[in-house]
Amino acid sequence: MTNFLPLVEQFHSLQGEGYHAGKSAFFVRLAGCNVGCSWCDTKYSWDEKKYPPTSIKKIIDHIKIARKKGASFCVITGGEPLQHNLDNFCKAFKQMTIGERQNSMKIHIETSGVNTISGTYDWITLSPKRHSPPKNYFLKNCNEIKIIINKIEDIKFAIEIKEEILKQCRFSRIEDNLIKEEKIYYLQPAWNNKDGLSLAIDFVKNNPDWKLSLQTHKYLKIK
Numbered sequence: 703m704t705n706f707l708p709l710v711e712q713f714h715s716l717q718g719e720g721y722h723a724g725k726s727a728f729f730v731r732l733a734g735c736n737v738g739c740s741w742c743d744t745k746y747s748w749d750e751k752k753y754p755p756t757s758i759k760k761i762i763d764h765i766k767i768a769r770k771k772g773a774s775f776c777v778i779t780g781g782e783p784l785q786h787n788l789d790n791f792c793k794a795f796k797q798m799t800i801g802e803r804q805n806s807m808k809i810h811i812e813t814s815g816v817n818t819i820s821g822t823y824d825w826i827t828l829s830p831k832r833h834s835p836p837k838n839y840f841l842k843n844c845n846e847i848k849i850i851i852n853k854i855e856d857i858k859f860a861i862e863i864k865e866e867i868l869k870q871c872r873f874s875r876i877e878d879n880l881i882k883e884e885k886i887y888y889l890q891p892a893w894n895n896k897d898g899l900s901l902a903i904d905f906v907k908n909n910p911d912w913k914l915s916l917q918t919h920k921y922l923k924i925k
């Protein structure tokens with residue numbers, strides 16, 4: 703387990719996407735990703751050697767400041783953040799929130815789900831990729847699913863992923879006798895892709911169990 707992580711950037715902003723869009727959040731972007739999506743808008747984060755290891759303590763210090771200013775949750779993103787073991791980071795985060803009795807700061811993660819889980823989270827955003835499918839753990843335990851839409855094949859993938867999630871959750875209920883929380887399904891058009899946008903809108907219009915997610919931070923020109 704590591705006490706250092708390759709940090710690309712950290713900043714306090716608004717969550718732009720998904721269920722928590724519009725809320726005050728602190729973002730921790732970690733370097734490193736082997737998934738290799740051609741449309742990736744954070745390619746600068748792929749090579750972790752470019753980013754010096756930063757101590758977890760130092761990252762937590764910045765989160766504390768953002769918390770005082772109003773950030774209600776922290777989003778661990780990347781790159782693919784679970785290329786790193788985040789057990790120590792999550793422990794340090796939970797330690798930080800021990801004194802907060804009500805409405806304690808939450809920790810979220812955005813992942814493609816290709817790596818083994820490490821750490822514990824209040825909210826998991828799964829953004830699975832067609833060319834590199836996620837592990838079953840994430841299908842069962844994610845809170846929201848976000849499929850990036852570039853072309854018609856991505857719509858087919860979204861349908862398949864939802865079927866797989868429902869199947870996995872059915873098995874879990876039988877095996878663990880647990881009722882899993884309802885998940886929220888989003889299609890998110892790739893940025894600046896008109897085909898992706900119209901495909902996503904048409905699909906959501908005809909499939910009300912899916913919602914449209916937009917990268918509102920990009921429209922607003924904020925981080």
Ligand code: SF4
Nearest residue numbers: 735737738739742781
């Ligand atoms: S998984 Fe995410 S960070 Fe990695 S290449 Fe794909 S879009 Fe980029």
